[in-house]
Amino acid sequence: MCGITGYFSFTSPIDKSLIKQMTDSIIHRGPDGDGLWLSENKKMGLGHRRLSIIDLSDAASQPMISPDGRFAIVLNGEIYNYIELKNQLVSTGYTFRSSSDTEVLLALFATEGPACLQKLDGMFAFAVYDNVKQELFCARDRFGEKPFYFNYSPNQFLFASEIKALFAAGVTKEVSSKFVFNYLLYGVSDDINEPANTFYAEVKQLEPAHCITVTSDGKIIKQKYWLLDYEKTININISEAIEQYRFLFRRSVERRLRSDVPVGSSLSGGLDSSSVVLEVNRIKGQSQIQKTFSARFPGFVRDESRFMDLVNNRANVQPVSIFPTADSVMRNLEKIWYHQEIPFGSTSIGVQFEVMKAARDNGVLVLLDGQGADETMAGYTFYRNTYLNELRNSNSGRYQSEVKALKETHQLTMPAEGMKQKILRSGLLPVQLLRNLRKQIIRPDSSFFLGIHPDLVREYKNEPSPFPVFESLKEHLFFSSFKIGLTDLLRYADRNAMAHSVEVRLPFLSHELVEFVFSLPNTMFINEGWSKYILRRSMEDVLPTEIAWRKDKVGYEPPQTDWFSQPQYISIFSEAQEYLMAEKVINRPNSHYLWQHLMISKLLKTGAL
Known part of the structure; x- marks a missing residue:
């Protein structure tokens, strides 16, 4: 695992010191060494901070260049099946200089191009520059275990493992007010409709299971290379x-x-x-x-x-x-x-x-x-409700069996079917629509909005909720x-x-x-x-x-309620709420959302709305 950075200029040559500045900002990701590389035309630069895990020798250092000099790669993460892939390549006559998984990935990409992604078992974010085509190819693993952030403008494409490296290159710290609203109201940090967006307006993220190609004239082509089919069910005992x-x-x-x-x-x-x-x-x-x-x-x-x-x-x-x-x-x-x-x-x-x-x-x-x-x-208890709703509509016998088991084996009392469930089962009107309509018609200063400042509410109250109503258990899991x-x-x-x-x-x-x-x-x-x-x-x-x-299901839980009653926490929560009221982010304190207020205050002190 490491930290990677890159700078692709579509106009003039770049300054190598800027790549170093970006890479130095994430030294914690790789304290064992660093590397910088510039293309011959000096329009593409790659940076790397190394945490030595597989092959500790200098032969595994990055950026790594293919034997013919065509490709340059930086990789953050691990290719777990690199031994199997290496054996396949050796059988075709390929010779390796190191024992690293990076060299295997480089060789596989040189041989198969983007199709190599289908063969990878790993967590990764990597970038490969093609000196012949003068194109940059970037990819992120299927679940998003490894980060990949980027900034794109008509003149350049910057990428890094962490946002701070983009800031080191001069990317602005403008905070997205929509993300602030959604975090305060729903507690979410992602935009399900525009998943490339982040809390910072000028910072994007490459979505999991996606890859992009950036051309020398500034065109970006994005593709999804893997999609889990959650609707398929096999016959198996x-x-x-x-x-x-x-x-x-x-x-x-x-x-x-x-x-x-x-x-x-x-x-x-x-x-x-x-x-x-x-x-x-x-x-x-x-x-x-x-x-x-x-x-x-x-x-x-x-x-x-x-x-x-x-x-x-x-x-x-x-x-x-x-x-x-x-x-x-x-x-x-x-x-x-x-x-x-x-x-x-x-x-x-x-x-x-x-x-x-x-x-x-x-x-x-x-x-x-x-x-x-x-x-x-x-694993979470809230999946039970989704499953029971699915069974109620599709298999009444199994539904009764599960309800009985929850009562007898797990000593859980099932709540009576509420209006939402009845409407959902009737098919008269989607619950999601009702939820969004309610949000649109209530007043901006209503308690529904948890004390968020009415000005911020007016701007985003008509946006749909990020949480759909799930028709099946697998849809919810997906x-x-x-x-x-x-x-x-x-x-x-x-x-x-x-x-x-x-x-x-x-x-x-x-x-x-x-x-x-x-x-x-x-x-x-x-x-x-x-x-x-x-x-x-x-x-x-x-x-x-x-x-x-x-x-029982605990989930890595500290005694947070007790901690929050201690003076040092009461003090920082109070300061955070006063700051957010002064900035017109909230219009009143809310003792149930102290942590969310603290987080947004820290975000805004880093950037600005």
Whole structure:
């Protein structure tokens, strides 16, 4: 994993010092070395900060040039199946100078062009310049694990792994008022209708599973190279599904263990991280001690230490625990903001920041993590309602069975069907339309808008809600995986890890595994009230029973409510709200949205509306 930058001028030659300035701003992403490259006509420049993970020698340094001098590449991320791809290329007569995955990707692109994307199992953002065509090709991985930001104007195209590198090149910091409105009202950081947009008007992002070609005369051609088919369902029984899931999950973990530096795992005690830790243990056995990294909150009712200990005691591990506090998160707040760059969800991101630091402090540069399982296998409790609504309309027998299981096995009382559900089932009027109509007719100073200043409300109150009403469980999972939900978590993890020069790898986001999971019947997502049913069944012989069949869902939760009652937090929240009222972003304080107000105040102090 590394940091990459680039500057493509469509007019005059560029100054190499500007590329260095951009690259130096993200030194934390790659403390092991840097590299700069200019094309012969000096209109294309590439920059790279290196975090050495695979092939630690100078032969793997970037920017990397093809043997014939035609192509130059910078890569951020990892190509996990590089060994298999390399063997294929060697069989055709290709000779390699290094053991790096970057050289494999470069050779594959030189051989197959953009079609090579279909063969990649990895997390990546990369750029390749073609000296013959004088074109720049850029691509981002299927889920957006690795970032790729850019700025485009009639004279130039700039790109970087982080927004701050674009600012270092002079890109303006104008904040999008629409993003501020949507974050304050809905808590979202993405625009589902224009996903390339960001909080900053002059900064765009390359969407996951997309690639672009930039020509020397300034034309940009964008393509989507992969689309998950969530409507396809295969005919398979549970035994066959378990066998295939185990195969794909193990292969994903094995590939993500490929490294020339120590690899560890984060462990929360939940189903997902525990599955990763114990699958690694099953692969490695006694040959290698795995370090696990956990955050604990002694005395907190939601502390998961008991479950962490169950996993650590079962595996050949060396556990490392940290104990974040209100003070420690507060001390790190400015650093976290610097690395996150845009609003982030809660103090749990501060806890994750400390976990990543602990990994680096203990000599672990690669960390496996369980992210992605909840969004792809219905781990969150709110998916139950979507599934029940789907069953109510399509399979009344199964619907009654699931409701009974939720009541008896999980002691959950199902709410009575509300007006929204009745209207949705009747088909008389889409609920989404009703929701948007309501927002348009109510007054800008209504409590519906949570204290957002009426001037800002008037500007955007007619915009549609970013949250649709889902007709099926898989539609909801697809939305969470690719629109709003997982995209935020991937950004948090990348920035927190890179702040400490650590690489995070996510076995649950193997695209082959996700494609298989989404092809399964709904009963393998939620079954008799049990979420992530296929994962539970596939790992039940490895996991402690208390974890395999846990009923509660915690999700990396610190005692945030208690922390917010402490004086240092009360003070910064008060300052943030006073600032936002002075800037006419809100017109009154709102004690339920303190964190959102703090985040927007920090954003506006970085840029300007």
